[in-house]
Amino acid sequence: MDVESRQVKVVLLLVSSLTIMSMITISASLPDMTKAFSDVPNGPKLVKLVLSFPGLFIALSAIVAGMFIDKFGRLRLLGISLVLYALGGVSGYWLDNLYLILAGRAVLGVSVGISMTIVTTLVADYYQGKSRQKFAGLQIAVMSIGGIVFITLGGILADISWRAPFLIYFFSLLILPFCYLYLKEPKRDLKAQESQTGIKSPAIIWFVFINVMLMWILFFIIPIQIPFYLKDLGVEKNSMIGLAIASSTFFSAVAAFSYSRIKDKFSFHQIFALGYFLMAVAFAFIAAGHSYFMVMLGMLFAGLGMGIMIPNANIWVMQLAPPEIRGREIGRLTTFWFLGQFLSPLLLLPFLDYFSQSQLYFVISGILIALSLVFMGVYYMNSRKAQLE
Structure with missing residues (x-):
């Protein structure tokens, strides 16, 4: 198999696009869903949970999937996951039952936990060095572009009915035959697999995992709460709400396309510092603006920040993880990624009982500035230590 072939890359990118599609495609439907289930006890809170609920099951399934694919191979579970996705x-x-909808979202989460772990591990298997770095940036960029398409389409369909965007999930079945046509199982060192119990990654990998979780806790408030924020600002069209959220994924794609060139010049720590700073600017604009234009400007900076931080985390983990336990470590990365998305509304939305939305965004901006300073501090400490040695 020629891993540099266009067909292999396109299939990997299409499977990757299912990840972002799973979470935010129905974002523009949330306000109308809230009205539809207004008679359900705690209906508004449960509707917001519909968006993030898959994240919990992605987190739970990914870590298990990572262990299974290291032991049994990458492609055996891929077909099953794509069918479950649909x-x-x-x-x-x-x-018509909100709790059954949540159950369906749980199934969706399990499928994404499996498919995302598999496709990210295959990227690490197929590509090395500069090629891996470039493809990781391309992967996040295409995921972001897919997000633009799916969010925009979801917004348009939400103007027809809040149910209509759910039909987009049939897309996974279109990808299924091409996975088995073009992807091949990587060769594995069976002896190394048998003795993998003694193989460990450097301890810093846990620092990356926790950072990824925190990154998503702070960012994921955007697709969950911005639709309601825009409604409060007088934006009535769901398609405009979808466009606002999609714009963040567009600028995420722009940044991700440039990731390889950025990584050539800056360290992992510096890129995280820059990413958090850009996100801090984003939330400050959203909080202070009180207009659709300022929210769109915030989406620009938020997208740029996430666009460099996501591939940065992926490449860092790929670099740290030994090949024998690569699937397990990427499964853990996926777990912390989506655990952050699941925890985001649970941790942040209760603050809306005490703060206005603008005040909450200002607080988040301050936290992001602090994180940026922490990463720059760690970078300078490491640089000084290296000089002394």
Whole structure:
């Protein structure tokens, strides 16, 4: 198999696009869903949970999937995960019970936990060095572009009915045959696999995992709460709400396309510092603006920040993880990624009982500035230590 072939890359990128699609495609539907289930106890809170609920099950399934694919191979579970993706995702179109919709979202989460772990591990298996660095940036860029398409389409369909965007999840079935046509199982060192119990990654990998979780806790408030914020500002069209959220993914794609060139000049720590600073600027604009234009400007900076931080985390983990336990470590990365998305509304939305939305965004901006300073501090400490040695 020629891993540099266009077909292999396109299939990997299409499977990758399912990840972002799983979470935010229905974002523009949330306000209308809230009205539809207004008679359900705690209905508004449960509707917001619909968006982030898959994250919990992605987190739970990814770590298990990582261990299984190291032991049994990458592709055996991929087909099953794509079928589950369609079934769990589309179920929301037909279901009238909010709790059953949440159950369907749980199935969707399990499928993404498996498929994302597999595709990210395959990227690490197929590519090395500069090629891996370039493809990781391309992967996040295409995921972001897919997000633009799916969010915009979701916004348009949400103007027809809040149920209509759920039909987009059928897309996974279109990808399924091409996975088996073009992707091949990487060769594995069976002896190394048998003795992998003694193999460990450097301890710093846990620092990366926790940072990824924190990154998503802070960022994921955007697709969850911005639709309601824009409604409060007088924006009525769901398509405009979808466009606002999609714009962040567009600028994320722009930044991710440039990641390889950025990484050539800066360290992992510096890139995280820059990413957090850009996100801090984003939340400050959203908080202070009180207008659709200022929210869009905030989406620009938020997208740029996430666009460099996501591939940065992926490449760092790929570099730290020994090949024998690569699937397990990437499974853990996926777990912390989506655990952050799941925890985001649970940790941040209760503060809206005490703060206005603008005040909450200002607080988040301050936290992001602090994180940026922490990473720059660690970078300078490491630089000084290296000079002394």
